[in-house]
Amino acid sequence: MRVLHLPVGRQMIEMCSALRQIGVDATSCHFRERSVPLKPDLCLHLERLNGEERKKRREEFLEEAIERYDVFHFHFGETFFKDRSDLAILKKHGKKLVVQHRGSDVRMLSVARTAGNPHVRVKEGERREERQIRRKLKILSAYIDHAIVADHELRSYIRGFYKKIHMLRQFVTLNKFEPSYPSERNRKPLIVHAPTNPYLKGTEYVQSAIDRLSRKGTPFEYRQIERMTHKEAIRCYREADIIIDQLLQGSFGVFSLEGMALGKPVVCHIRDDLRKTYPPGLPIVSADPDTCYDTLKRLVRNPKARRRIGMESRVYVEKYYDSRKLAEELKQIYLKLS
Known part of the structure; x- marks a missing residue:
């Protein structure tokens, strides 16, 4: 089993390290260089390229990954391409897909407030508007049946989108x-x-x-x-x-x-x-x-x-x-x- 994790996250790197310890061939990949304490196994360094070069590098890396990996584990709801058109390609090639939602990528104030918490806040910005979050979840769940979240608070935001939601706690390297x-x-x-x-x-x-x-x-x-x-x-x-x-x-x-x-x-x-x-x-x-x-x-x-x-x-x-x-x-x- 060869697994690729992308495109960003310190937890993602921890997970790959732990998976390798139990015999799973797991690779972590950042699309851009990040100021994080752990370094991924791969980095595409898209920050060094212009628009056309970035597009070409994403396409090339997708082709390379299809040849090498069996399982694709996406984090924060992001995939190879910004429009997530890569998901159809991966499905066509029979690849196994799973997405892990981490928090701000799915938190919606309207859902959070249903729990009766008067103090709750969510991240702001166009990418985190509720219509954008729901649109993203619909696209992802059209191709990906399985999603992972760390707890029931996060589960509440994606309930009803995916066929199967798995609970997996955060990784701590003791x-x-x-x-x-x-x-x-x-x-x-x-x-x-x-x-x-x-x-x-x-x-x-x-x-x-x-x-x-x-x-x-x-x-x-x-x-x-x-x-x-x-x-x-x-x-x-x-x-x-x-x-x-x-x-x-x-x-x-x-x-x-x-x-x-x-x-x-x-x-x-x-x-x-x-x-x-x-x-x-x-x-x-x-x-x-x-x-x-x-x-x-x-x-x-x-x-x-x-x-x-x-x-x-x-x-x-x-x-x-x-x-x-x-x-x-x-x-x-x-x-x-x-």
Whole structure:
């Protein structure tokens, strides 16, 4: 089985590495060079070419890929060509296809609000308008029967489009994250927040809670991680006693998992209806804009709880998000493709 993953994503690279460890010939390909901590197996470097040259390179690579690969695993709903006309070609050649939706590529505010979350936000921009998202999903599902999502929050956006939706949790390569549990002796804990997108993360509510804690004279330190490489950021996370992810969405992503893998208590809004859909014992401390201050106050004042939750978090990631174990699940999905 020879599998090609494209066209972008750090998780995509993690998945291919894990698949190769269990004997699957998997290749990751970025279409453009990206400032990510992991490098893909291939990069087309389309950013170096003009319009006509980019079109020709995509066409050439499709021809090469048809000769080499059996399974095509697309991420973020993107394929070889922008109009996705390559899907008909791949189907004609009998290739097996699967698409993995990651988040902002399918999140629609009208759907998100049906869950009763008054704080939820989605990414903005023409490519993320709901009519564009639905149009894309219709085109993809006309040729691709199988889709993958990480959780039930994402499943809600693509329900009704694909014949089969597979649940596959995010991949964490555990040996990259040596745990560093919060000390019970630390009476001035370090709180870390890394807003890759402050609007979506609800960073203004985090800052409001931090300011309120400071005014109350609560002893703590606060660090907001911005404009750092992933390697530099991980060093900062290791020093943290509390990590704050997001307060609005209602589900968690890779940042929360990295914090948990490092043995940290993670604060992130988890919708009540979604919590029961995750593996049992999820140790994430849920908070929203209305409860963030009280949640942080409790954690700041309770070093034993910080350490206990941090240790539970590492065990949880080891049990349910180990990339090698999940690679076996992904291999079984490939075997089900028609």
